[in-house]
Amino acid sequence: AQTVTQSQPEMSVQEAETVTLSCTYDTSESDYYLFWYKQPPSRQMILVIRQEAYKQQNATENRFSVNFQKAAKSFSLKISDSQLGDAAMYFCAYKRVGQGAQKLVFGQGTRLTINP
Amino acid sequence: NAGVTQTPKFQVLKTGQSMTLQCAQDMNHNSMYWYRQDPGMGLRLIYYSASEGTTDKGEVPNGYNVSRLNKREFSLRLESAAPSQTSVYFCASTKTANSPLHFGNGTRLTVT
Numbered sequence: 001a002q003t004v005t006q007s008q009p010e011m012s013v014q015e016a017e018t019v020t021l022s023c024t025y026d027t028s029e030s031d032y033y034l035f036w037y038k039q040p041p042s043r044q045m046i047l048v049i050r051q052e053a054y055k056q057q058n059a060t061e062n063r064f065s066v067n068f069q070k071a072a073k074s075f076s077l078k079i080s081d082s083q084l085g086d087a088a089m090y091f092c093a094y095k096r097v098g099q100g101a102q103k104l105v106f107g108q109g110t111r112l113t114i115n116p
Numbered sequence: 117n118a119g120v121t122q123t124p125k126f127q128v129l130k131t132g133q134s135m136t137l138q139c140a141q142d143m144n145h146n147s148m149y150w151y152r153q154d155p156g157m158g159l160r161l162i163y164y165s166a167s168e169g170t171t172d173k174g175e176v177p178n179g180y181n182v183s184r185l186n187k188r189e190f191s192l193r194l195e196s197a198a199p200s201q202t203s204v205y206f207c208a209s210t211k212t213a214n215s216p217l218h219f220g221n222g223t224r225l226t227v228t
Contacts, residue, residue: 004158033214045159045206045219091158102147102210102217103174106158 002027004094006107013082014115020067021077021110023092031097034068034075035104039089048090051075053097079112087114118142122207122220129197129227137192137223139207147210148190149174149217150182152203159206165190166213197227 003026013019025034036048051059051068058066063080079086092107120141129135141148146167151159151174161174165184179201181193190209194201207220 009156043204043222045208045217047216050216093158097214102149102208102213102215103161103164104159104217106160108156108158 002029002094002096002105004092004105004107006092006110008110009108010111010113012113012115015082015084017082018078018080019082019112021079021090021112023075023077023107025073025075025092025094027073027094027096029096033095033097035093035095036064036066036077037091037093039091039109040087049077082114084114084116087112120207120209120218120220122205122223124223125221126224127226129194129225131198131227133197134193134195135197137205137207137225138189139191139220140189141209141218142188143209143211143218144187145209145211145218146187147213148184149208150180150190150192151206151208152176153206153222154203162192199227201225202227
C-alpha cells in the first residue's frame with residue numbers, strides 16, 4: 001500500500017521569508033499524482049499545487065513551487081515571500097493514475113506558523 | 117457558488133446513537149467521497165461513489181454506511197456511534213477521476 005510521510009509536525013517562518021515543507025512517499029507505481037493541500041483555521045481544504053509524476057518539470061503556482069525528486073520519492077513544497085495568510089496545516093497527498101476515483105492517500109500534515 | 121455543502125457543521129452524540137451526515141454538491145460532479153480527519157493522521161477515505169448508483173469502501177469503512185441518493189447527494193450514516201468515531205468528516209466531489217477534489221467545510225463529530 002502507498003504511504004505518505006510528512007516528518008515535520010510543525011514549522012515556523014518569518015513573514016517575507018522562504019520556507020520548505022517536506023514530504024516523502026512510498027509506491028511501486030511509475031505514474032501517479034502528488035498534491036499539496038492547505039487547511040487554514042476555517043477547516044476548508046484548498047488545493048495548492050499538483051504534480052504529475054511523468055512530468056519532469058516542477059510545478060509552480062505563484063509563490064508556491066515544488067521540488068519533485070522521483071527517484072528519491074520526495075515532494076517538497078517551497079513557499080516564497082511568506083505571508084500571514086499562509087498560516088495553515090499543509091497536507092501532502094498521493095494518487096495512483098488509473099484508479100477510477102480520487103482515492104487520495106494523505107500525509108499526517110505540517111502546521112505552518114508565520115511570524116510577523 | 118455553493119460548491120459542496122455539508123450538514124450539520126457540529127454534532128455531539130452519545131455512544132450507541134445513530135445519525136446521518138448529509139452532503140450535496142451543485143457542480144454536476146460524477147464522483148463523491150467521505151473522508152475523516154484525525155489529529156496526526158491526515159485524512160483517510162471512508163467510502164466513495166465513483167458515479168451515481170455505485171459505492172465502494174475506502175481505507176476505513178467499518179462502522180459506516182453510505183447512500184448515493186442521486187447525482188448531487190451522498191450521505192454517510194453511523195448506525196451505532198462509538199467514541200473512536202469522534203473526528204472531523206469531510207465530503208468531497210470531483211468531475212472526473214483525475215480532476216481536483218472539491219471539499220466541503222467539514223462536520224466536527226464528538227461521540228461521548
